[in-house]
Amino acid sequence: MDEARPEEEQVNAAGVVGDALQGASMDSDEALVRSARQGDFGAFERLFERHRVMVFRIAYRMTGRRDDAEDITQDAFLKAYQNLHRYRDEARFTTWLVRIVTNLATDRARMANRRHSLEQQEAGGALDWMTVGTTREDPSENLEREQMARLVQAALAELPPHHRLMIVLRDLEEKDYQEIAGIVGTTVGGVKLRVLRARRALRDKVNQMLEKTP
């Protein structure tokens, strides 16, 4: 996972100055986008390898299904390649890419509400082969964490897509409010309010599930 976020680590380490240097670097996302626009498919390959895990994670958390997430990942990069000429350098490339992913994933999540029963089965463990669990040292702690992960995932699948998106971007992908505001196209204050409401909805949903659990 560390390799999946080289850009974010660089920003954290070097701060604003690092951002400027990164923008000027030939290895930055923006430089790769410029090369890809000029027909260098190798530059687009590097962008794909750099961000495909992040894109897949967001798509998977939004849809709850691995096959849907892979389709969305491929569609998102295809759309990005076809619309590279529309990308403006004012925003970060990841912000622009995540916006594409969230739009696709939100649409897919809305369609997937019809398959709600299947998602519930998957979240309940009937289709555990589709997800990869974690391994911890303490089996009891691992069991509790695993149970809570499945519970939260099931609750997340029952949330409306706009609440789900806020939880995914803020609490799972740990995007800052500014970047989320750029992704969803609103203000930072608006994002904070949406995140607060989404968290309340998720907490209420988990509480309901805990009360039902014997």
Add this chain to the structure above:
Amino acid sequence: MKFGRDRSVETCEEWGADSVSRKVQMGLDALRCEPLEPSVSIEALKGRILQETLVAPRRPAWVWATPVAASLAVAFWLGLAVRPAAPVAEALPKRTASVAPVERHGSLRAASQPAVRAASPPEAGSPAAEAPPRNVDAPSGAVALLGGREGGDPVVVSRSSAMLASGLRPQQDAAPAEQLQTLAAPPEPPPQSQDSEEQIVLIHSTEDTETGAASAVELESSANVLVGG
């Protein structure tokens, strides 16, 4: 192995410290730590890109927009230009027949003015207004009912109070035909005279039309019935 930034304090503040919130955070942390590796490869993406952009390139918009626009234009022309042509063609001769003489003098409004004038009272100074009223000596409300046998002299059956007050007498010595004609003066239309509300029957006038004579015959026959002759 640590994934992402450590926001535990911030998350704790935002999430709250109750047991449910802590469990939710535990579940979210577990989900965050799940290693997810997509099986999407760059080769598959290349194939999609080739398929989308090279094998089946998108047609430019004008390829389908041009015939659609042409069809819409023809439809509008047929619907808006041709179809209303029939009612317009039917209406045109009627309007030109009445309007044409007036258009030579000026505007279309002038064509409607004569009709309005005909329905309105005569204006001051016009020949109709300057014509003297018939039998100005007869007072308002002077009416006499004449009766009698056919071929005989007419007999005054009754006179109105206005005729009695004015002292006028019907011309009993006149010829019967002339008397009947005087009786049959057509009633003036009420709106024409503003000063008298009652109808004036001209008795002394002998210059009336034939239609008045016909009405007088009817009046005479009704008078015969009243008299019993």
